[in-house]
Amino acid sequence: MVRRMLLVFAFILPVVTAGGQATPGWPIHSLERPRPLIVHPGGPTFVSPPADAVVLFDGRSLDPWRSPGDTTGPAHWRIVDGTLEVVPGTGNIETRIAFGDAQLHLEWMAPNPPLGEGQARGNSGVFLMGRYEVQILDSWENLTYADGQAASIYGQAPPAVNASLPPGRWQSYDILFRRPRFDARGRLTEPARMTVIHNGVAVQVNVALLGPTSHQVREPYAAHPNRLPLSLQDHGDPVRFRNIWIRPLPARP
Numbered sequence: 708m709v710r711r712m713l714l715v716f717a718f719i720l721p722v723v724t725a726g727g728q729a730t731p732g733w734p735i736h737s738l739e740r741p742r743p744l745i746v747h748p749g750g751p752t753f754v755s756p757p758a759d760a761v762v763l764f765d766g767r768s769l770d771p772w773r774s775p776g777d778t779t780g781p782a783h784w785r786i787v788d789g790t791l792e793v794v795p796g797t798g799n800i801e802t803r804i805a806f807g808d809a810q811l812h813l814e815w816m817a818p819n820p821p822l823g824e825g826q827a828r829g830n831s832g833v834f835l836m837g838r839y840e841v842q843i844l845d846s847w848e849n850l851t852y853a854d855g856q857a858a859s860i861y862g863q864a865p866p867a868v869n870a871s872l873p874p875g876r877w878q879s880y881d882i883l884f885r886r887p888r889f890d891a892r893g894r895l896t897e898p899a900r901m902t903v904i905h906n907g908v909a910v911q912v913n914v915a916l917l918g919p920t921s922h923q924v925r926e927p928y929a930a931h932p933n934r935l936p937l938s939l940q941d942h943g944d945p946v947r948f949r950n951i952w953i954r955p956l957p958a959r960p
């Protein structure tokens with residue numbers, strides 16, 4: 708009985724600890740931080756856009772996107788076989804519409820055969836409000852620091868488990884996002900929160916973010932507008948996307 712209970716706890720604990728706070732106790736990108744257990748997902752989850760969703764990529768049009776340095780022209784990435792592909796070196800792209808609290812669905816695929824190691828393999832990312840990144844990375848048999856692998860809140864919170872599929876397979880993220888709140892003086896009153904489901908597996912559950920995403924140092928929150936563009940990262944790898952849609956969420960009562 709005791710052994711059975713211990714076994715149950717071993718499975719439940721990683722999920723429970725993923726809730727609440729991103730853990731500030733670990734130095735950013737620590738290689739000592741335990742790697743999440745691997746859980747093989749059933750597969751990606753394709754979810755058609757609900758009637759009230761804003762479709763951001765339907766396989767045909769880049770119109771909802773722009774390149775920040777050239778906001779009047781088309782975004783600098785390309786459409787290949789009905790997918791949106793990063794063109795390395797052209798920079799991040801962002802939505803023309805701004806969003807705050809939101810439900811986001813997107814599907815992505817890391818290049819196959821894989822090239823590079825660690826952070827240099829199938830790296831991209833989705834930045835809520837252009838500031839808060841859920842990492843996209845080929846984390847199939849590819850070790851990197853725990854807070855930088857696929858479905859991590861980059862530099863802050865590793866996913867509860869590694870639910871990655873191999874490169875060349877479509878993977879899905881469903882993200883629930885609450886923006887941070889600031890008072891009239893610009894002081895933080897509520898941190899941003901994220902829930903992330905990777906290939907149908909809950910990997911971040913209502914995690915409070917420590918601040919905006921940054922590399923090697925943790926930046927404090929800085930007040931910003933209630934709505935900002937969503938952005939996708941060019942990290943030098945031709946990662947592909949499909950079926951991207953977003954539903955603005957009403958503010959909490």
Ligand code: MG
Pocket residue numbers: 830831832842843940942
């Ligand atoms: Mg990234």
